[in-house]
Amino acid sequence: MEVLNIRNLKKVYGSRFGGVKYTALDNIDLKINQGEFVGIMGxxxxxxxxxxxxxxxxxxxxSGSVFIDGKDVTKLREPHLSQFRREKLGFIFQDFNLLDNMTLKENIVLPLALSKTPYSTIEQRLSDITKKLGINEILNKHPYEVSGGQKQRAAAARAIISNPSLVLGDEPTGALDSKSSKELLSALQNLNDNNNATILMVTHDSFAASYCKRVIFIKDGKLFNEIYKGDMSRKDFYQRILKILSVIGGDSDDIG
Structure with a gap:
């Protein structure tokens, strides 16, 4: 089942009145199916x-179009856009975006509470997701009482608990140490494998990208290359990622 279909996507920054223009995205086409774990690098x-x-x-x-679950989101306007974002998309940010005056549990279930999901459904989903992420024992703590890795796994739980069609990660390991990064990436891999979560993750980190099933490389606003993990070990996949980055000038990090 197709979750994301991008057609002839173009983004140009600059003035319409003769100023300097910069093409950030140049006619990109891309499809992502349900259950994929895709990395974006460049x-x-x-x-x-x-x-x-x-x-x-x-x-x-x-110009161009972005179809998510068959709906072109570029044509949506408020309040329909906010509703679509709330129901169909989950977000994992580099800086966690958790509310310090709420417990981890309250942060995680907030999307369901706002959508008035029945309490029994909230509790069931909370239990399932937090066990898989390894944070079910710390749900009554506040964000300032736990580690960065635990905060990011709570953020991941919040992103996935509403069963969104697509989970988007923006450098989710960027603020984490190597141990916490491994824990988060293993948790995301678990959610992808066992919950069939569809994840699209932008990262500069080759180690993080090696957990994906497919990695897409962007250069100068265009799709440069893509590779599939297939039957490769994560270490071999990591080496393939490094080779392509060495060609296009991307960053790299040591694998552990």
Missing amino acids: PSGSGKTTFLNVISTIDKPT
């Missing part, structure tokens, strides 16, 4: 952040 300034912003409806493309 050098600084390649367009990967703009790409994520357009898919997440934070930004509007200059």
